[in-house]
Amino acid sequence: MAKSEFAQAYTERMFxxxxxxxxxxxxxxxxxxxxxxFHEVITEDGCNVAAHSRFLAILATLVGVGATEEYSLMMPAxxxxxxxxxxxxxxxxxxxxxxxxxxxxxxxxxxxxxLDYRDEEIxxxxxxxxxxxxxxxxxxxxxxxxxxxxxxxxxQSGPEDTRHINKWLSNMFGDYxxxxxxSIKQRELITFCFLMAQGGCEAxxxxxxxxNLNVGNDKKFLIIGNMNAITYKEIFPKIMMNKxxxxxxxxGGNAYFKIAKSEEREFxxxxxxxxxxxxKFRNVVWFANxxxxxxxxxxxxxxxxxxxxxxxxxxxxxxxxxxxxxxxAIEVSFTDAIPSDFNGVMGVPISFLDKYSPDQFEILGATxxxxxxxxxxxxxxxxRVSQPVIERERVYKRIFIRHKNTExxxx
Numbered sequence: 066m067a068k069s070e071f072a073q074a075y076t077e078r079m080f081x082x083x084x085x086x087x088x089x090x091x092x093x094x095x096x097x098x099x100x101x102x103f104h105e106v107i108t109e110d111g112c113n114v115a116a117h118s119r120f121l122a123i124l125a126t127l128v129g130v131g132a133t134e135e136y137s138l139m140m141p142a143x144x145x146x147x148x149x150x151x152x153x154x155x156x157x158x159x160x161x162x163x164x165x166x167x168x169x170x171x172x173x174x175x176x177x178x179x180l181d182y183r184d185e186e187i188x189x190x191x192x193x194x195x196x197x198x199x200x201x202x203x204x205x206x207x208x209x210x211x212x213x214x215x216x217x218x219x220x221q222s223g224p225e226d227t228r229h230i231n232k233w234l235s236n237m238f239g240d241y242x243x244x245x246x247x248s249i250k251q252r253e254l255i256t257f258c259f260l261m262a263q264g265g266c267e268a269x270x271x272x273x274x275x276x277n278l279n280v281g282n283d284k285k286f287l288i289i290g291n292m293n294a295i296t297y298k299e300i301f302p303k304i305m306m307n308k309x310x311x312x313x314x315x316x317g318g319n320a321y322f323k324i325a326k327s328e329e330r331e332f333x334x335x336x337x338x339x340x341x342x343x344x345k346f347r348n349v350v351w352f353a354n355x356x357x358x359x360x361x362x363x364x365x366x367x368x369x370x371x372x373x374x375x376x377x378x379x380x381x382x383x384x385x386x387x388x389x390x391x392x393x394a395i396e397v398s399f400t401d402a403i404p405s406d407f408n409g410v411m412g413v414p415i416s417f418l419d420k421y422s423p424d425q426f427e428i429l430g431a432t433x434x435x436x437x438x439x440x441x442x443x444x445x446x447x448x449r450v451s452q453p454v455i456e457r458e459r460v461y462k463r464i465f466i467r468h469k470n471t472e473x474x475x476x
Contacts, residue, residue, distance in 0.1 A: 068096040072104040079142035116146045125255035128160045129262025150185045155246035162237045163259040192245040204239025211276045213302035214438050253277045292348040295415045296435035305428045312351025313359045320349035363425040369404035384455045391448035412463035429465040
């Protein structure tokens, strides 16, 4: 089987000054390997990855498996495809805490030799952004940026005899993840490659799969789920960080699914239509990271005074706009009752997310009943009651929001 024109052109761009490295092994293997690696993989529908990210992933994987010879071949190819020296050196830096200096030191030497040979220069030789005094603080900030508020006090957690390891980990994030040269998305990508290539790191790999998803290294998705899943601990942090939102569809929250005759069984009244074979599910939403126009339609709101005068639901409510006993926020019982002139924190029903525009509102958290730390400091821990309470009466779970681009108002 001859080498394809695409593979030939791609190989020549990677190695313009030398014959294909695969050909050093065996000419027939060269055609076989490069047709797959440099044609089929690159052009496969739905699996396209930008060349820049692909070469970072390739280099990180080669470092992870300790493939010094292959790395020395692919590093010049990466440079020829636009990866800059600063990015490659930062990749080697970040490999050390995950792979160990003993495994990584040879790659420092190879990298420096190739850069010297090609007369390539580091564009920014001063890439550190932290000091010895703030490295822990900055590291914690990066952990929170990637995994959410649950990591805020992680460095202080765990058994006393191993707690220092968690502190070292936070310091490591301060030392490496704050450096210039690679974005947070690129750092999570190469970390995943280090761990996957090294093997035996399943627990860490699982954490960094979540980390990659949180920073945006993910595929587009559209998933059907129940509205109440919004506040699940696996979902709400992604919604709060604007990594996931509700899609458009399912009028009234109702969805209809057809079941096979072999699966027919007894349903509650009004749920199953024997004529159509459709089963009705309530409170159904799309969970997605695919943008859509409705998401950017801002709500038309009245002032608090106008709502009290004209909004019948507010007029009939005994609790709307009252301050919670145990949260530093006010209760807004209905999405259409959100006041346009209140700049403080408001607790709203989870159904608010169906009307939520990230251009208009900021999501600050949720009630502690949905997850420890979800309220981001709004909860009065002394109350010992995680559900929102107004005048000793409990309220259903709430999401805390605030108008965007406003100063915090008094409650």
